[in-house]
Amino acid sequence: MGPIYAIERSRFTVSKSYPELVAYGDDGKVETVRYSMLTPMLLNELQKQTAESARLAAQRERLSAEMAQANASYELKLSQMQKRLAALEQAMHTESRNPKLADAYPALATDHISR
Numbered sequence: 001m002g003p004i005y006a007i008e009r010s011r012f013t014v015s016k017s018y019p020e021l022v023a024y025g026d027d028g029k030v031e032t033v034r035y036s037m038l039t040p041m042l043l044n045e046l047q048k049q050t051a052e053s054a055r056l057a058a059q060r061e062r063l064s065a066e067m068a069q070a071n072a073s074y075e076l077k078l079s080q081m082q083k084r085l086a087a088l089e090q091a092m093h094t095e096s097r098n099p100k101l102a103d104a105y106p107a108l109a110t111d112h113i114s115r
Contacts, residue, residue: 015022025031
């Protein structure tokens with residue numbers, strides 16, 4: 001495989017991927033690549049990539065803010081539940097020492113709460 005083959009192969013590849021970048025001879029074969037058209041095409045692709053990158057960065061920021069808000073809400077609810085649980089455990093512990101309740105609810109007479 002020499003350099004001529006490599007050039008022909010690259011012309012063929014370009015003609016399949018970007019047919020607007022090649023010029024054909026009278027015989028219908030790829031004659032040359034129009035490199036002058038390559039710069040505007042690459043610039044256009046770069047602009048698309050830049051716009052997509054900016055869109056993804058904005059989406060990432062939005063999702064990060066949503067996640068932070070969800071985490072804060074979760075932490076608040078968890079804290080509230082922990083306080084309620086502690087209050088219920090304290091009430092159960094206090095009530096388990098009440099003789100009237102101990103007679104009515106024997107299960108409360110034993111201390112099930114591990115501290």
